[in-house]
Amino acid sequence: SAVISQKPSRDICQRGTSLTIQCQVDSQVTMMFWYRQQPGQSLTLIATANQGSEATYESGFVIDKFPISRPNLTFSTLTVSNMSPEDSSIYLCSAIRTGGSNYGYTFGSGTRLTVV
Amino acid sequence: QQQVKQSPQSLIVQKGGISIINCAYENTAFDYFPWYQQFPGKGPALLIAIRPDVSEKKEGRFTISFNKSAKQFSLHIMDSQPGDSATYFCAASIKGTYKYIFGTGTRLKVLA
Numbered sequence A: 001s002a003v004i005s006q007k008p009s010r011d012i013c014q015r016g017t018s019l020t021i022q023c024q025v026d027s028q029v030t031m032m033f034w035y036r037q038q039p040g041q042s043l044t045l046i047a048t049a050n051q052g053s054e055a056t057y058e059s060g061f062v063i064d065k066f067p068i069s070r071p072n073l074t075f076s077t078l079t080v081s082n083m084s085p086e087d088s089s090i091y092l093c094s095a096i097r098t099g100g101s102n103y104g105y106t107f108g109s110g111t112r113l114t115v116v
Numbered sequence B: 001q002q003q004v005k006q007s008p009q010s011l012i013v014q015k016g017g018i019s020i021i022n023c024a025y026e027n028t029a030f031d032y033f034p035w036y037q038q039f040p041g042k043g044p045a046l047l048i049a050i051r052p053d054v055s056e057k058k059e060g061r062f063t064i065s066f067n068k069s070a071k072q073f074s075l076h077i078m079d080s081q082p083g084d085s086a087t088y089f090c091a092a093s094i095k096g097t098y099k100y101i102f103g104t105g106t107r108l109k110v111l112a
Helices: none
Strands: A004-007 A010-013 A019-025 A031-037 A043-049 A068-072 A075-080 A089-096 A111-115 B004-007 B010-014 B019-025 B030-038 B045-050 B056-059 B062-067 B072-077 B086-094 B100-102 B106-111
Touching: A004 A089, A019 A031, A019 A089, A031 A075, A043 A068, A043 A075, A043 B100, A075 A089, B004 B086, B010 B019, B019 B030, B019 B086, B019 B106, B030 B062, B030 B100, B045 B056, B045 B062, B045 B072, B072 B086
Parallel strands: A010 A111, B010 B106
Antiparallel strands: A004 A019, A019 A075, A031 A043, A031 A089, A068 A075, A089 A111, B004 B019, B019 B072, B030 B045, B030 B086, B056 B062, B062 B072, B086 B100, B086 B106
16 A cells, blocks of 8 residues: 655644645555644545546635645645644545455555644 | 434453443444544544454454444443543544544543
8 A cells, every 4th residue: 555654744733824744655546635633533525636626525624724725646735724732633644546356545654733 | 414423431450350332323324343442642543344245253362242223333442441541532434435434432541
């Protein structure tokens, strides 16, 4: 399965600022996703990162707040814009290769964001 | 209808015992049901997965039991070890989308 590197692993940011999280996969993957996980909580899908086109956002998440890029098949970024303390969370990148019978995700180790 | 309900929230098992975590769903469009294991500070890792045309799947000490009519599936960890102490998430994939709906998680602690 693919190996995902996510940077930064953690950050403490001032409210009102923005943070860009990078996700690099070691091989070409079909689909990439961004999830949010509150500490001790479940995972919630933010959006599907589409290569060369606008991301597809889930209900409750908007492009102005969480702009996403995916310029090629192995790299994506998520920006958390105009941050508030409510954005403090763990942000996880995931990827899959489709076409087989087993399409389990691979996840990065996550970015732990604290907004003060 | 998009929810996946997971129980229990936490579980304590003696070393060598069987850990059982249950999940239930409503949406019949789900066609893929993976289980993930997550250690503190790490991303979730795929443990085992099943499709609804199979009633049971076993990989080592981990077994998924699937009851399509009841819309329930469960993870059984046989001979539980302290190294199995982690948070376990069930999930369901919406057919054709590859997007996952995750359960709320079960924090498992295996006592030595």
